[in-house]
Amino acid sequence: MAEILEDDPLIGIARGAAELNVRLGDGRLLQRRGLNRIGYFLPDANRFDPLNERLPQLNGYRNIVGACALAEPWVVLYTQNGACMLDTKADTLAAFKPAEIIGEYSDKYNCMLRDTKGNLWVGTQNGLFSNR
Numbered sequence: 415m416a417e418i419l420e421d422d423p424l425i426g427i428a429r430g431a432a433e434l435n436v437r438l439g440d441g442r443l444l445q446r447r448g449l450n451r452i453g454y455f456l457p458d459a460n461r462f463d464p465l466n467e468r469l470p471q472l473n474g475y476r477n478i479v480g481a482c483a484l485a486e487p488w489v490v491l492y493t494q495n496g497a498c499m500l501d502t503k504a505d506t507l508a509a510f511k512p513a514e515i516i517g518e519y520s521d522k523y524n525c526m527l528r529d530t531k532g533n534l535w536v537g538t539q540n541g542l543f544s545n546r
Contacts, residue, residue, distance in 0.1 A: 434446035434452075434478070434480055434481055435455075436481045436483050436489055438454075438483075438486075438487075438489075438502050439486050439487075441457065441458070442454040442455065442456055442457075442502075443455040443457065444481055444489060444500075444502065445462065446478050446481075447462065447464070449476070449477045449478065450466070450472065450473065450475050450476065450477060450478050450493075451464055451466050451472075452464070452465050452466065452472060452478055452481075452491065453465045453466070454502075465500075465505060468505055469505065469506075469507055471498070471507055472491075472507075474495075475491075475493040475494075475495060475496060476493065476494045476495050477493055477494040477495075478491055478492075478493050479492050479493055479494060479523055479524065479525075480492055480523075480525065480526060481500075482526040482527065482528055482534070483528070484499075484528060484534075486502075487501050487502045487503040487504070488500070488501060488502070489502055490510055490526060492510075492523035492525075492526050492536075493523060494522050494523070495521055495522065496513065496517075496521050496523075497510040497512075497513050497516075497521075497523055497526075498510050512534070512536065512543070512545065515543070516536060516538060516543050519538065519540045519541060519543075520538035520539045520540040520541070521538075522538055522539035522540075523536065523537070523538055524537045524538060524539065525537040533545060533546045
């Protein structure tokens with residue numbers, strides 16, 4: 415049987431994806447609460463500031479699976495029925511351009527990772543896609 419190593423970087427990535435805690439440059443955490451509520455956790459105030467009321471488009475997603483930070487201020491939110499870009503400074507949503515191509519195959523996103531070279535890897539129900 416394989417041994418799980420607590421210091422394995424993949425374990426950290428998997429835990430981060432499951433918990434959906436994305437640390438932003440200003441100290442806030444982007445967090446999911448429930449299946450499709452998302453917002454900022456403000457550690458200093460110990461307060462959760464939900465985004466769904468300000469961005470009702472988020473309520474159209476069945477299950478926010480995870481988030482992938484890109485260049486500040488953009489974070490990709492990927493779900494079981496699509497993906498979108500969140501501007502964490504302006505609190506606005508924009509289209510996730512790769513979804514135009516990926517959507518021909520699947521809109522059910524399972525995972526997303528930006529590697530150390532800046533390549534974006536997107537895992538869906540029907541395969542793995544990359545901008546490489």
